[in-house]
Amino acid sequence: MQTAVKPSLLEAEAVRAFLTAAGEKPYRLSQIDQAVYRDLVLEVDEITTLPTALREDLARHFVLSPMTLKKDALSSDGTNKFLFETTDEYLVESVLMRHKGDRLTLCISSQVGCPVKCSFCATGTMGYSRNLTTAEIVGQVLHVNRKLALTGERVRNIVFMGMGEPLINYDHVMDAVAILKDQKKFGIGARHITISTSGIVPRIKDLMERDPQVNLAVSLHAPNDALRTKIMPINNAYPLASLMDMLKLYTDTTNKRIFYEYIMLGGVNDSPLLAHELGTLLRGHLAHVNLIPYNPGAGWPDMKASSRNRIMEFQRIVQGYDVPCTIRYTFGQDIDAACGQLAVKEGKNAVAAEKQQKFQRVQKPVS
Ligand code: SF4
Incomplete structure (x- = not known):
């Protein structure tokens, strides 16, 4: 007989319902939140602000976290990659990056x-299994905060750039953002949270209306429909013209700069001609382009990274259109830190990924 999976203490509604049914006062929930999010207890038993009987009762019905840490890989450049296992045995990744000045940014997954x-993306090759719950999303940050507490640090910046398209899992992601911002929980300012999307146009509008302070990043990767559709099939659903119209409305409304991600794929999207096209597309927009050197092995087996000179030339051309353009430092190459690389190699996600890659190999490669 299978043992029922216990809910976690990060599921506020379940905890609230439990406390109500047990006839407990509402302030008990605040005590639990304080212990879980601020004091970073490792066991339900450690919530010593609660009476012993309630603690024992909670421990019988709840686990502390909805995921377990399966692997913690440290790169030679200080980047940490965390691999979590969900209760239904899927693997999910987060990557902790140390920027200059020791600014810590955690890249988290949403699906x-x-x-x-x-x-070009390892996660894209593994297929899709399910959305992460709100608890599973914030659980990634909580685990990392527990680790950082040992050195007196905390996660201060969050990017939704891990596995999954966050705006497809919109409700759970936005609930997670509210928890991340909550001063009594993580206390991370909206300006330190970035949601990166492949361009789900209607949801960008929803995001703009619901939380305009959160930063928006857009995975662009090509400046025209023909090429973008080849490397990002989502462009069929939301072609560039509709995406750019939405992004113009976004910047006009929020007055916030949008970060455009552009992965540099050798011989695919890195020509000077395409750099001119990108500059023309973004000229006059409140935009910042991030050129991302491709991490080999992440997607198509035959994709390769652009040379350093090619990337610098591309940057120079885009900047010539008065569009700020930087080259992003690539973190953790020695620990498969690109989105989905580690999860693809391990666990049951790997089976789906292998099937998907076999399927893709018989398709026409991107030219
Ligand atoms: S790049 Fe992002 S949106 Fe595209 S397949 Fe990978 S995870 Fe999904």
């Missing part, structure tokens, strides 16, 4: 796999 299937 198991991804339905968007960008051709």
Whole structure:
């Protein structure tokens, strides 16, 4: 007989319902939140602000966290990659990056796999299993905060750039953002949270209306429909013209700069001609382009990274259109830190990924 999976203490509604049914006062929930999010207890038993009987009762009905840490890989550049296992045995990744000045940014996942299937992305090759719950999303940050507490640090910046398309899992992601911002929980300012999307146009509008302070990043990767559709099939659903119209409305409304991600794929999207096209597309927009050197092995087996000179030339051309353009430092190459790389190699996600890659190999490669 299978043992029923216990809910976690990060599921506020379940905890609230439990406390109400047990006839407990509402302030008990605040005590639990304080212990879980601020004091970073490791066991339900450690919530010593609660009476012993309630603690024992909670421990019988709840686990502390909805995921377990399966692997913690440290790169030679200080980047940490965390691999978590969900209660239904899927693997989910988060990556902790140390920027200059020791600014810590955690890249978190929002789905198991991804339905968007960008051709250069390891997560895209693994197929899609399910959305992460709100508890599973914030659980990643909580685990990392527990580790950082040992050195007196905390996660201060969050990017939704891990596995999955966050705006497809919109409700859970926005609930997670509210918890991340909550001063009594993580206390991370909206300006330190970035949601990165492949361009789910209607949801960008929802995001703009619901939380305009959160930063928006857009995975662009090509400046025209023909090429973008080849490497990002989502462009069929939301072609560039509709995406750019929405992004113009976004910047006009929020007055916030949008970060455009552009992965540099050798011989695919890195020509000077395409740099001119990108500059023309973004000229006059409140935009910042991030050129991302491709991490080999992440997607198509035959995709390769652009040379350093090629990337610098591309940057120079885009900047010539008065569009700020930087080259992003690539973190953790020696620990498979690119989105989905580690989860693809391990666990049951790997089976789906292998099937997907076999399927893709018989398709026409991106030219
Ligand atoms: S790049 Fe992002 S949107 Fe595209 S397949 Fe990977 S996870 Fe999904």
